[in-house]
Structures are given as structure tokens and as C-alpha cells.
Amino acid sequence: MKILVLNCGSSSVKFQLIETTPELIAANRDRRLAHGAVEKIGTDEAIVSCEVTGRAGLKFSREILEHKAAIEAAVGCLTDPSGAVLRHPEEIEGIGHRVVHGGERFTQSALLDDAVVKQLEDLIDLAPLHNPHNLKGYYASRALFPHARHVAVFDTAFHQTLAPHAFLYGLPYVLYERYRIRRYGFHGTSHRYVSYRFAQLHGRTRQDYKLITCHLGNGCSMCAIDHGKSVDTSMGFTPLEGLLMGTRSGDVDPAALLHVMSHEDLEIREASSLLNKHSGLYGVSGVSNDMRTLLAEAGKGHERARLAIDMFCYRAKKYLGAYFAAMNGADAVIFTGGIGENAPAVRAQICDGLSALGIAVDPARNAAALGVEQDLSAAGATTQVWAIPTNEELLIARDTLRTLLGIPHP
Amino acid sequence: MGIGHVAVIGGGTMGVGIARTIAGAGLEVTLIEKDEPSSTAAHAALTESLEQEIARWGLTAAEKQVTERRVAFTWEITEAARADLIVETVTEDLDLKNKIFARLDEICEPGIIFVTNTSTLSITQLGSRTRRPQRFVGLHFVNPVPKTRVAEVIRGLATSDETVEQVKQFATALGKTAIEVFEYPGYVTTRLILPLINEAIYVVLEGVATAEDVDTAMRLGYDFPLGPLALADRMGLDEVMSWMEHLFHELGDAKYRPCPLLRKMVRAGRLGVKTGEGFFKY
Numbered sequence: 001m002k003i004l005v006l007n008c009g010s011s012s013v014k015f016q017l018i019e020t021t022p023e024l025i026a027a028n029r030d031r032r033l034a035h036g037a038v039e040k041i042g043t044d045e046a047i048v049s050c051e052v053t054g055r056a057g058l059k060f061s062r063e064i065l066e067h068k069a070a071i072e073a074a075v076g077c078l079t080d081p082s083g084a085v086l087r088h089p090e091e092i093e094g095i096g097h098r099v100v101h102g103g104e105r106f107t108q109s110a111l112l113d114d115a116v117v118k119q120l121e122d123l124i125d126l127a128p129l130h131n132p133h134n135l136k137g138y139y140a141s142r143a144l145f146p147h148a149r150h151v152a153v154f155d156t157a158f159h160q161t162l163a164p165h166a167f168l169y170g171l172p173y174v175l176y177e178r179y180r181i182r183r184y185g186f187h188g189t190s191h192r193y194v195s196y197r198f199a200q201l202h203g204r205t206r207q208d209y210k211l212i213t214c215h216l217g218n219g220c221s222m223c224a225i226d227h228g229k230s231v232d233t234s235m236g237f238t239p240l241e242g243l244l245m246g247t248r249s250g251d252v253d254p255a256a257l258l259h260v261m262s263h264e265d266l267e268i269r270e271a272s273s274l275l276n277k278h279s280g281l282y283g284v285s286g287v288s289n290d291m292r293t294l295l296a297e298a299g300k301g302h303e304r305a306r307l308a309i310d311m312f313c314y315r316a317k318k319y320l321g322a323y324f325a326a327m328n329g330a331d332a333v334i335f336t337g338g339i340g341e342n343a344p345a346v347r348a349q350i351c352d353g354l355s356a357l358g359i360a361v362d363p364a365r366n367a368a369a370l371g372v373e374q375d376l377s378a379a380g381a382t383t384q385v386w387a388i389p390t391n392e393e394l395l396i397a398r399d400t401l402r403t404l405l406g407i408p409h410p
Numbered sequence: 411m412g413i414g415h416v417a418v419i420g421g422g423t424m425g426v427g428i429a430r431t432i433a434g435a436g437l438e439v440t441l442i443e444k445d446e447p448s449s450t451a452a453h454a455a456l457t458e459s460l461e462q463e464i465a466r467w468g469l470t471a472a473e474k475q476v477t478e479r480r481v482a483f484t485w486e487i488t489e490a491a492r493a494d495l496i497v498e499t500v501t502e503d504l505d506l507k508n509k510i511f512a513r514l515d516e517i518c519e520p521g522i523i524f525v526t527n528t529s530t531l532s533i534t535q536l537g538s539r540t541r542r543p544q545r546f547v548g549l550h551f552v553n554p555v556p557k558t559r560v561a562e563v564i565r566g567l568a569t570s571d572e573t574v575e576q577v578k579q580f581a582t583a584l585g586k587t588a589i590e591v592f593e594y595p596g597y598v599t600t601r602l603i604l605p606l607i608n609e610a611i612y613v614v615l616e617g618v619a620t621a622e623d624v625d626t627a628m629r630l631g632y633d634f635p636l637g638p639l640a641l642a643d644r645m646g647l648d649e650v651m652s653w654m655e656h657l658f659h660e661l662g663d664a665k666y667r668p669c670p671l672l673r674k675m676v677r678a679g680r681l682g683v684k685t686g687e688g689f690f691k692y
Contacts, residue, residue: 011436042436065414247470266467267557274467 001404002033002091003397004148006071007098008137009130013038013070017078017085017092018397022407025398028200032394033085034078038070046070050077052085067133068140075144095141095150096400098189098392099134101127102154104180108409109157109399112138112150120152126180151400158188161229166326169236183241185233187215190390191223194336196410197388201373205410209331212323214316215390216346217337218246218289222316224323224330232326234319240275243319244312246289249279251315284308291339291346313349320350324357332384333359341371341389351385358382413580417442417493419510420500421452421483424527427555428497430456433480434556435584440482440489449483456481463556491517495580497549499527502652507531508539515540523573525549529600530656533566533593543568547577551586552599553645561586562597595660596653603641604654608669610638614689615671621689639689643682651676 001021007014014037020030036050036058046064051057058077064070078086086092097112103123110116117138124131138150159167167183168176175181191213199206207228214222220243221235234242234250244250252275261271282289285308287297297305324330335347344366351361360378369376369387376385402409415438418429429439429452441456443449460477463469469477482489487510490496496514500506511524518524523545526536537546548564561581565574574590581588591597596604610624619627625637634641642650651668658666675681675688682688 065412264466270466270468273469277470277473278467 001093001401002086003094003096003400004092004141004145005096005098005393005396005400006137006141007393008067008133010133011039011041013041013067013074013137015071015074016393016397018394020394020397020401022401022405025401028197030394030398035393036074036077038064038073041065041067041070046073048073048077050074050080052078058082066140067136068143071137071140071144089145090147092145092148094400094404095145095148096396097134097138097141097150097152098155098396099152100130100155100186101184102152102156102160103184104160104182106152106154106157107160109151109153109396109403111403112152116152126184149404151403153189153396153399155186155188156184158192159183159185159223159230159233162231162233166232181237183233183236185221185223185230186235186239187219187221187223187233188230189392189395190215190336191221191225191230191233193392193395194334194388194390195223195225195228196395197373198332198334198386201388210327210329211332211334212320212327212330213334213336214320214340214350215337216243216316216335216339216343219248220245220250220316220337220339222319222323224326226327232323242315244284244308244315245280247277247280247282249275249283281308281312284311291343295343295345309346309349313346316350317354320354320357320359330357330383332386334386334388335376336388336390341387344369347376347385347387359385361385413494413576413583414438415440415493416495416497417490419487419490419496419498419514421448421455422499422501423455423553424551424555425499426452426455426459427553428499428527428551429481430459430477431551431556431584432497433477436480437583438480438482440484440493442487442490443483443485445485449485453483459556487513488517490514491519493518493522495523495525497525497527502528502530504531504535507536511536511540515542521545523547523576525577527551529597530595530653530660533564534568537566537568544570545573547573548593548597549577549581550597550599559585559587560599561588562591562599563588564591564593564597566593596657600653601657603638604650604657605665607638607642607650608654608666608672611642611669611672614639615669643688643690643692645682646684647672647681647688648676 003018003020005016005018016035017033019033024030032053034050034052038046038048040046041064044063045061047061049059064073075089101123103126105119120135194213195206195211199209211225219239221233223233224231240248242250257271281294285294285305287305288294294305294309298309339346348361348366351359358381360381361376362378366376371389374387376387399409416432417440418425419442421441421443429441432439441452443452460469460474464474498510520542526548527550528548529550533548537543540546546566547569550562550564552558552560563574563577578588613619613624614621621639625639628634628637651672654666654668679685680687683692686692
């Protein structure tokens with residue numbers, strides 16, 4: 001079945017066309033036919049790019065003012081005679097939508113019908129920056145593909161297995177009742193994909209393992225997965241909590257923020273921008289939010305670049321320890337995301353000095369693993385360390401297929 | 411009607427603040443000044459205000475760049491013909507505004523809405539001189555425009571419901587809560603804040619309390635972000651006086667009479683922040 005995967009942001013639409021069936025999933029042979037993006041939506045110089053697997057890419061710029069036109073442009077690329085992965089749009093039977101927030105209602109991917117859409121609209125209050133755009137993508141593609149069925153795949157759903165003692169904050173309980181203030185966790189599709197893939201590589205299922213997955217990209221989160229279930233994760237009510245990230249602070253004493261707000265007379269909007277856009281690796285180093293730049297600068301002796309990397313790794317290491325404790329051990333630690341897949345130095349530093357947890361990384365294997373699935377563990381280590389590239393789009397396509405066929409999501 | 415491109419006429423404090431707010435909401439702006447030096451000054455003012463916002467953590471360098479790129483600066487009024495909406499923010503001078511709107515009326519499509527940011531002049535009077543009184547409307551922002559969250563949509567006698575609705579939507583798109591007011595001197599915001607400032611000046615004149623204490627009382631007692639006198643210094647005491655005179659003249663009630671101390675300070679050239687001294691030193 002041909003599935004279109006859509007990830008709609010405020011001014012961008014990322015898309016992939018994926019061919020999948022239950023048999024292909026079992027053999028891990030379902031494949032991407034094409035992928036691309038429409039960026040700078042809302043301007044007369046929006047950029048459309050599309051690459052059909054195995055062929056030269058297509059890229060052009062033109063006026064695209066809203067999501068519907070953006071998705072139309074994407075479909076135009078897919079049906080373009082020169083690329084021709086699709087003869088006509090009706091070949092797309094399912095459309096998988098990445099939806100950031102599923103609140104407490106969605107514990108797995110869901111067929112988008114009127115009732116579900118209504119519930120998603122009610123959730124906008126919890127994710128005002130993301131869900132409205134995800135929904136825009138749905139409305140636009142529903143108009144463009146009336147024959148197709150649509151599935152929502154949530155970033156939060158995988159973490160709905162957290163127990164109350166793990167998801168509640170030490171705030172008055174009434175705030176949970178009033179506003180559903182709690183840990184939701186994000187990157188669920190990624191944590192779920194790499195943990196599934198780890199088990200598949202071992203010929204077993206996720207239910208056989210205790211895993212700690214580390215999604216380290218521009219946004220970063222970790223997840224403790226106990227026999228298939230997410231039992232804790234580092235992001236919280238929003239994607240701000242937990243690890244140090246590119247421009248996000250991660251954990252910080254809220255009183256420190258209140259202190260700064262009072263001294264600098266900051267509004268809520270400014271304080272939010274301070275934490276989300278001016279902090280993290282960028283805010284500490286004063287140089288960049290990009291780990292590659294920081295590693296290069298640190299190599300040249302830039303002290304605050306070094307400090308930012310040290311803080312990043314130390315924070316991740318603390319969470320590793322916490323999740324070992326939460327699950328009374330772990331069989332494997334899995335790195336994924338842009339940094340997790342491609343920065344051996346960061347993986348090595350996070351895992352350094354964890355022999356008490358049975359962790360030891362083989363330097364040569366680690367150094368060689370760039371964007372590939374690789375066991376990084378040294379001989380004799382009792383806890384495995386792996387790098388596994390994430391593939392959220394593939395999981396969205398698979399969930400879409402399974403939802404449409406009515407088969408369970410592993 | 412989709413508004414994607416707005417022409418802002420006038421690059422003073424309000425014009426630059428409005429241009430920044432519109433660009434910040436993702437729309438294209440053409441800011442039109444009378445000549446090259448004024449245009450350069452307006453550009454510099456925009457850059458400075460965005461830099462101040464970065465220092466307050468509200469914006470990143472990348473966001474500043476994006477916002478700045480959305481604003482084109484020119485001194486050719488004909489550029490306004492390409493816009494979906496015109497916002498006029500020049501000095502409160504009826505003749506000047508009439509002249510500008512007459513020119514805009516010639517070059518802009520008849521369906522284009524004209525918005526004036528006047529806080530004292532008559533929308534009905536300004537609109538009646540154009541061919542589009544039904545598409546002529548007031549939109550009054552409060553300085554500093556990017557921060558304040560309200561916009562008054564002012565209906566002239568001939569303004570159509572459709573125009574009012576479209577401009578309300580425009581204000582909402584800029585992140586402002588729109589309130590609808592009928593044309594009347596001072597609308598709501600100006601009408602209420604000016605007598606308060608004037609009364610505060612009387613309190614100082616009558617020796618009841620110092621300027622510092624007046625402002626402290628209102629900031630701490632009534633949660634004003636700025637005391638009335640510091641606010642007056644920011645507005646410019648000459649502006650405050652001319653608005654008061656206008657209200658006094660229009661409404662004819664003694665309660666709008668400008669306080670003698672205000673007159674004295676204006677005569678002495680102590681106009682507030684812009685001259686380095688008003689009720690406070692800057």
C-alpha cells in the first residue's frame with residue numbers, strides 16, 4: 001500500500017511516500033519511494049524540493065500561501081512525469097499525519113474521523129505551537145485526497161504508559177485536574193521505532209528487554225522502556241524539560257526563571273523565548289546550537305563550547321543513571337537522532353565512567369558508526385550500547401497501514 | 411480578502427512599531443517615508459528596536475533577520491499601489507493627511523482599505539475626501555505597538571460593516587484584541603489616559619507629592635507598568651499637551667484643560683525622553 005506521510009509545521013510541510021505491507025514490515029523491507037519538503041509557506045518564494053529514491057532531485061521556488069497549496073505542490077512532484085512515482089493521486093490509499101500532542105486521550109495512532117478531529121481541536125490548548133498546523137495539514141489533505149483514509153500518529157502516545165508517580169509534578173494535584181498539567185513526553189515515535197528495531201535486530205521483541213533510548217538531535221529526550229512500555233521520559237508538559245538541547249535549557253529550577261523575570265521585568269512571551277530559543281548549547285556556548293560546530297570549536301580550545309558539551313553529556317549521563325534505577329537495570333542503551341547517530345565523541349563522553357552500570361564503549365566501533373545501525377559495546381560489557389538511526393516517517397507509515405488494516409501496533 | 415502585503419505611510423515611532431508588528435506576524439510591509447534621510451532613519455529605528463528585543467530575550471538573531479527582511483523601505487508613495495491594505499501613521503496634521511490620502515486614492519485600487527492611525531482627527535472627515543469613505547477606517551494602536559495588546563477599530567459615519575470586520579481580523583492577525591469604537595475625540599484609550607496624566611501633573615503642581623512618589627503610588631497601588639508621569643515623558647509632553655488641547659477644544663469641558671505646569675515644561679523644552687528631561691531625567 002502506498003502511504004503519504006505528512007509532517008506539517010507552521011511554515012513547512014515535510015512529506016514522504018512509502019510503500020509498505022505487513023509482509024514488508026516483518027522483513028524490514030518497506031521502502032521510501034520519494035521524500036521532500038515545502039518550506040517558507042506563506043511567501044511568494046516558497047521552496048519545494050522532492051527526491052524520488054534513486055533519481056536526481058527536483059527543487060524550485062514559487063508562491064505558496066497556505067498548506068493546501070503546499071500539499072498540492074508535493075503531489076505535483078510525486079505525479080510529475082519525469083519522476084513518476086505515482087500515475088495519479090488516487091494511488092495513495094492512506095495518509096499518515098504526524099500530530100505532536102495526543103494528550104491523555106490517545107494512547108496509540110488513531111483513524112482520523114470527525115470525532116477524533118474534534119478531540120484534536122480540543123487539545124490545541126496543550127500544544128498551541130504545533131497541533132494547529134498538524135490539523136491544517138489534515139484539513140488540506142482531506143480536501144485533496146477525498147478517497148484516502150487518514151491516520152494521526154502522536155509524539156506523545158508511546159509515553160501514555162507512564163504511571164502517575166512518574167508523570168505527575170509535585171504541584172497541587174488540583175492543577176492536574178484543572179489543566180491536565182503532567183508529563184506527556186515527546187519523540188515517542190522515535191523512541192518506539194529504535195526500541196522496536198533493536199529487538200528486531202536481535203530476532204526478538206521489545207517486550208524481552210529493558211532499554212534506555214536517547215534521542216539526541218536539536219531537541220533531545222531520553223526514555224526508559226521496561227519490557228516494551230515507556231515508564232519514564234525526560235521531556236515533560238512541553239518539549240522544554242529534561243536534557244540540554246540546541247537552544248532549549250532542559251531542566252532548570254523554576255525559581256531561577258522567576259528571579260530573572262522579576263529582575264529583567266520580563267513578560268511571559270519573553271521568558272518563554274529565553275528558555276526555548278536563547279538557552280541550551282547555544283546559550284551556554286555563545287557560539288552555536290550545532291554540536292558539530294561546538295565539537296570543532298572545543299577542539300580549538302574554545303572553553304565555553306567545551307563547557308556546553310560537558311553539560312550536555314553530564315545531563316544525559318544523569319538521566320541514564322536515573323533510568324537504570326527506575327528499571328533496576330537495563331539491557332541496552334540506544335543512541336539515535338542527529339547527534340546520537342553521528343557524534344561518536346558525545347556518545348563516548350556520555351558512556352564514559354559508567355563501568356558500574358556495565359557500560360563500556362569500544363572506541364574503534366564507536367568512531368566508525370556514523371549514521372548506521374551498530375553495536376558499540378566493548379567486549380565483556382554487560383549492558384549493550386547501540387547506535388540506531390531513527391525513522392519516524394517509516395513508523396508513521398507502518399502505523400497508518402496497520403490502522404487501516406485493523407491490525408495491532410507492536 | 412487575504413492581506414499579505416501592507417503599506418505603512420510614515421516611519422515615526424508609531425509607523426516603525428506598526429511595521430515591526432505586521433512583519434512579526436509574517437506579512438510583508440512596505441514602509442513609505444517622505445524622503446531618503448527619513449527612510450534611512452526609520453530603517454535604523456526598526457533595527458534598533460529589534461536589537462532591544464533580542465536583549466530582552468524576546469527575539470533571536472535569526473528571527474530579527476526574518477522580520478527585517480519582510481520590511482521594504484522607500485520614499486516613493488506609488489509603491490503603496492502594490493499593497494492589500496494601507497496604514498497611515500503620519501503626524502496629526504489634517505492637511506497633510508488629506509494630501510496623502512488624495513494621492514493614495516489616485517494610485518490604489520478602489521477595493522483597497524485605507525486605515526488611519528489618527529488618535530484625534532475625524533475618520534469621517536478624512537474619509538469623505540476620498541472616493542472610498544465606506545472603506546476608510548481608523549485603527550488606533552497604543553505605543554509601544556509590538557507590546558501593547560489592544561487595538562481600537564474606529565468606525566467613521568460611512569465606514570461599512572465589512573470594512574470594520576476585515577480590519578478587526580487584521581488586528582487579530584497581529585495578535586491584538588480589537589475593540590470597536592465609534593468616532594469620538596480620543597476614543598477610549600486616549601480619552602481616559604490623558605486626563606489621568608493631566609491630573610498627575612496637577613498633583614505635582616499643587617505640591618501634594620513629588621513626581622517620583624506620584625508614579626510609585628500608581629505603579630504599586632494600581633499595578634501600572636509605568637507611572638503616569640513616566641508615561642507622559644515617553645509620549646512627549648508636547649504631544650500630551652496638543653492632545654489635551656484637542657480634547658478641550660472638541661469636548662469643551664474644563665476637565666480637559668491642560669495643566670499650567672505642562673505648558674510651562676513644554677515652553678521650557680523639557681519634552682521628556684526625547685529631549686533627555688521631562689518629569690524625570692534620561
